[in-house]
Amino acid sequence: MATPNPNPNPNPNPNPPSRRRSSLLRFIAIGILALAILLGIAVLITWLVLRPRGFVYTVENASIHNFNLTDANHLYANFDLTIRSYNPNSRIACYYDSVEISVRYKDQTLATNGVQPFFQPHKNVTRLQARLTSQTVALYGSMPKDLRQEKRSGDIELDVLMKARIRFKVGLWKSEDRTMRIFCSPVLVHFSESKGFERAYCDVEL
Numbered sequence: 001m002a003t004p005n006p007n008p009n010p011n012p013n014p015n016p017p018s019r020r021r022s023s024l025l026r027f028i029a030i031g032i033l034a035l036a037i038l039l040g041i042a043v044l045i046t047w048l049v050l051r052p053r054g055f056v057y058t059v060e061n062a063s064i065h066n067f068n069l070t071d072a073n074h075l076y077a078n079f080d081l082t083i084r085s086y087n088p089n090s091r092i093a094c095y096y097d098s099v100e101i102s103v104r105y106k107d108q109t110l111a112t113n114g115v116q117p118f119f120q121p122h123k124n125v126t127r128l129q130a131r132l133t134s135q136t137v138a139l140y141g142s143m144p145k146d147l148r149q150e151k152r153s154g155d156i157e158l159d160v161l162m163k164a165r166i167r168f169k170v171g172l173w174k175s176e177d178r179t180m181r182i183f184c185s186p187v188l189v190h191f192s193e194s195k196g197f198e199r200a201y202c203d204v205e206l
C-alpha cells in the first residue's frame with residue numbers, strides 16, 4: 001500500500017531564484033519601455049508647445065560698386081547686401097554667435113565677410129547690412145569672359161550664402177550651438193543702381 005505523498009508538488013517553492021530573476025528582468029524591461037514612451041511624449045509635447053517654425057531669410061537689396069575686372073583677370077568689386085531675417089516663433093529666440101556671408105558666381109566665391117554677432121528675440125525682424133569686398137580675386141576658366149558678358153548685359157545672377165553658428169533660447173534654456181546654412185539663389189543684381197532690386201528668397205538648412 002502506497003503511503004500518500006504528503007507533498008505532491010514536485011516543485012514546492014513557487015518562486016525559485018531563477019524565476020524571481022526573470023520577473024525582475026521583465027520588470028526592468030517594462031520600466032525602461034515606459035520611461036522611453038514617457039520621454040517620447042515629453043519631447044512631442046515640448047515640440048508641439050514650442051512649434052519651432054522656420055526662420056525666414058530674404059535678400060532685400062543688393063548692389064555692386066566699383067566693379068573692375070582687370071586685364072590680368074583680377075576682380076575688384078564691392079557688393080552691398082541687405083538681408084532680412086525674420087523669426088516667426090513666439091517662444092524661441094536665437095543667438096547668432098557668428099555669421100559669415102559670401103557672394104558666389106557659378107561656384108566661385110567672389111567675396112566673403114562677417115557680420116557682428118547678434119541676438120534675435122522672438123517674433124522679430126532684423127535687417128543685416130553687409131559690404132563684401134573682392135580684392136584681387138583671381139578668376140579662372142571661362143569666368144572672366146562670363147563676367148564681362150554679364151557686365152555688358154547690365155545684370156548678373158549671383159548666389160548669396162550665409163553660414164551662422166546659432167543657439168536657440170527658450171525661456172532660460174539655451175540649446176547647444178549648431179550650424180545654420182542659408183542659401184539664396186538666384187539673386188539678380190543690376191550693375192546700374194537706377195534699376196530696382198527684386199527680393200530673393202532663401203533656403204535654410206539646420
Ligand SMILES: *[C@@H]1O[C@H](CO)[C@@H](O)[C@H](O)[C@H]1NC(C)=O
Pocket residue numbers: 061062063080193197
Ligand atoms: C538698394 O541699394 C542701393 C545702393 O546702395 C540704394 O541706392 C537703393 O536705394 C537701395 N534700395 C532700397 C529699396 O533700399
Ligand SMILES: *[C@@H]1O[C@H](CO)[C@@H](O)[C@H](O)[C@H]1NC(C)=O
Pocket residue numbers: 068069070076
Ligand atoms: C581697375 O584696376 C586696375 C588695376 O588695379 C587699375 O589700373 C584701373 O585704373 C582700374 N579701373 C577702374 C575703372 O577703376
Ligand SMILES: *[C@@H]1O[C@H](CO)[C@@H](O)[C@H](O)[C@H]1NC(C)=O
Pocket residue numbers: 119120121123124125126
Ligand atoms: C528686433 O530685435 C532687435 C535686437 O533686439 C531690435 O533692435 C529691433 O528693434 C527688433 N525689431 C523688431 C521689429 O521688433
